[in-house]
Amino acid sequence: MSNNTCIKDANCNECTVRSRALFGVVDNNNVRVTQNYRDKHRYFSAGDIVHFEQQPIDYAFTLYSGCLILYNDLENGSRQILRVALPGDFVGFSRNHRGELPYSIKAVTDSRVCIFLDSSIKKMMQQQPEIAKRLIDLQLSDAVLCQQRLLNIGQKTATQSLAYLIMELYSRIRVQSPNVFDNKTGETFFPLTQEDIGDTLGLTKVHINRIIVAFKEQGLIACSYKKLKVLDEDKLSDIGQFDIDLINDPFRHFS
Numbered sequence: 001m002s003n004n005t006c007i008k009d010a011n012c013n014e015c016t017v018r019s020r021a022l023f024g025v026v027d028n029n030n031v032r033v034t035q036n037y038r039d040k041h042r043y044f045s046a047g048d049i050v051h052f053e054q055q056p057i058d059y060a061f062t063l064y065s066g067c068l069i070l071y072n073d074l075e076n077g078s079r080q081i082l083r084v085a086l087p088g089d090f091v092g093f094s095r096n097h098r099g100e101l102p103y104s105i106k107a108v109t110d111s112r113v114c115i116f117l118d119s120s121i122k123k124m125m126q127q128q129p130e131i132a133k134r135l136i137d138l139q140l141s142d143a144v145l146c147q148q149r150l151l152n153i154g155q156k157t158a159t160q161s162l163a164y165l166i167m168e169l170y171s172r173i174r175v176q177s178p179n180v181f182d183n184k185t186g187e188t189f190f191p192l193t194q195e196d197i198g199d200t201l202g203l204t205k206v207h208i209n210r211i212i213v214a215f216k217e218q219g220l221i222a223c224s225y226k227k228l229k230v231l232d233e234d235k236l237s238d239i240g241q242f243d244i245d246l247i248n249d250p251f252r253h254f255s
Contacts, residue, residue: 167233
């Protein structure tokens with residue numbers, strides 16, 4: 001980790017996305033005790049590399065605020081974005097047999113993370129079985145979203161893929177980053193540039209721009225640099241074959 005500042009006084013009771021995060025199963029009376037398992041709370045500036053792929057790691061973290069991308073640098077010099085992490089997401093727990101993360105992590109915006117060392121996670125799971133179950137639920141929910149993203153890249157048209165990606169991120173931002181989503185106007189901060197979208201879907205920036213222009217002309221979206229408003233969520237969801245329940249009720253299969 002580099003270019004970061006330790007923050008010691010973050011209160012989990014004040015976390016706006018705790019209901020969807022690791023401590024979502026802990027009631028308000030016990031959360032002050034439970035948050036003692038958290039080892040550090042760190043800040044990263046936009047552009048910081050939080051972790052390099054294939055490097056060992058002995059912690060995982062909950063994203064407290066901001067936006068991160070998880071990605072691989074490919075041999076041909078291009079980049080594949082695997083996931084966009086938003087507040088409440090638990091990152092870094094799944095590793096290879098050598099204890100390495102198979103991806104790099106970069107801060108897209110100024111971000112804060114709550115760090116849990118492996119020793120603390122082990123202790124927490126032993127002493128708090130409801131948190132152990134929650135951790136399993138989070139990993140399973142991420143696996144479902146990952147499968148949908150793989151299907152999105154491999155078996156859909158470019159138009160369908162972009163519609164799905166827009167609806168997934170737009171819906172997640174509304175729930176996980178309410179501070180940047182204007183519920184009155186429907187406009188939100190959108191973390192990905194057209195280049196980022198291309199690196200996510202395996203499409204060129206020119207192709208992405210062409211589809212965005214078509215979506216605008218059809219009255220589906222309004223957007224500018226890192227600003228987005230979906231004007232017709234139902235139609236865009238139909239185009240992308242997007243299931244809103246994946247976001248609104250992510251743990252329904254595991255309860």
